[in-house]
Amino acid sequence: MIEVHDLTKRYGDRTAVDGLTFTVKPGIVTGFLGPNGAGKSTTMRMILGLDHATSGTATVNGRPYADHPDPLRQAGALLDAKAVHTGRSAYHHLLALAATTGLPTSRVDEVIDIVGLTQVARKRVGGFSLGMGQRLGIAAALLADPEVVILDEPTNGLDPEGVLWIRNLMRDLAAQGRTVFVSSHLMSEMALTAEHLIVIGKGRLLADVSMSGFIDSAARDSVRVRSPRAAELHDLLTGLQASMLSIDRGVFEVAGLSAAQIGDLAAHAGIPLHELSIVRPSLEEAFMELTKDAVEYHATQATPTPTEAILTGAAR
Structure with a gap:
């Protein structure tokens, strides 16, 4: 628990x-959302003791992360996949981490297999693609079989x-009873993966709620009419x-009815309907609505397309 x-x-x-x-509970995937510059990475770094808080506290399984005698067994993290020695192979990078934690060599082979890097495990990390680097970072996070994954x-x-x-x-990690805390800008993935959301903007908490509750509270349903x-x-x-x-x-689409x-x-007016369906807002739409006043960087907006413009008489 965090x-x-x-x-x-x-x-x-x-x-x-x-x-x-906020509290991140075990047994579910908790998504950590916010616009660029919202403070997500800084918060994660403070949870892991990499940055010192000006005030307040962050604990992992009941105590500050740095106070655990076995920190890697308590929490594994992927914050920067590039934070590796590029001259080492994936295998030796993980072997060095295992040695500092007293883990057996067999565990290195296990996590390499879990993340799908077996065929390139002996190659230098400097030649890895971005995706391969991510897999290696996840292997490092899972190396000590931690209770918390960030x-x-x-x-x-x-x-x-x-x-x-x-x-x-x-x-799977959440189903095993672990605490899973994940930050992402891919709303479509968060909608499929996370059960609970913590949303921040400009460093402040905007929402701490279930996925369904977040969508319900941040945007209205509409009705598609054909x-x-x-x-x-x-x-x-x-x-x-x-x-x-x-x-x-x-x-x-109609909102408000x-x-x-x-x-x-339509029936009273004798107008036939070929479709009448409820359209639920997406996580992305709900997120944009909630964080619209917390965005630090605004790009110049292009001219709205007809499908983006809310009209009062254009469905002709």
Whole structure:
């Protein structure tokens, strides 16, 4: 278990982490989300004792990470896959780590096999691709069979097979009763993997909630409507405190009215419906809505496409 209480980190007059309090529980995958510059990496580094907190506490399995006599057995982490000696082979990199922890050589072979690096284990790390480096970093995190696993962007550089592998690995680790804390910008992967979310922005806690609860609280459902008389139905719905989003000819989405209400109105007007389905917001949409005021870096926005613009009379 990871417990963070009033954790704060300041660099001069800049506050990178501002009074964070949360608990990461065992048995589930907990996603750690936030825009660039939100303080996620700094928080993870403080949990692992790599950065000293200005104030507050962070504990792993009941005590500060540095106070454990066997820290690698308590928590394994992937924070920077490039933090390896490029002249060493993957095997000897892991062997050196095993030696510092009193682990048998057989464990090195086990984790190499787990991450799929058996064929390149004796090659120098300097020649590894980004994805191979990620696999090596994950092998190092798992080396001492830790109770807590902390991963920062573990799918970075992985191909589709590798992404599926790490997704299943995280689920398996959680199913074994371990604490799994993972940071990622890939919302589609987090939606498939994480059961609980901790979301921060500008160093502050924005949400500490289940995946379903986060999506439900951050964005509204809409209803997709398809009809050969879409323009007529669109006009009928306009002005009923509903928002319409044009998607394509004959199809539009409605926010603010239920599927039943739309169906009843269409039936009363004699307008046929070819589709009437509820569209749940994605994790990405919910995340963007919640963190829109916490984004530090804004790019110039392109002109909205018709499918992105909310219109009041364009579904014709």
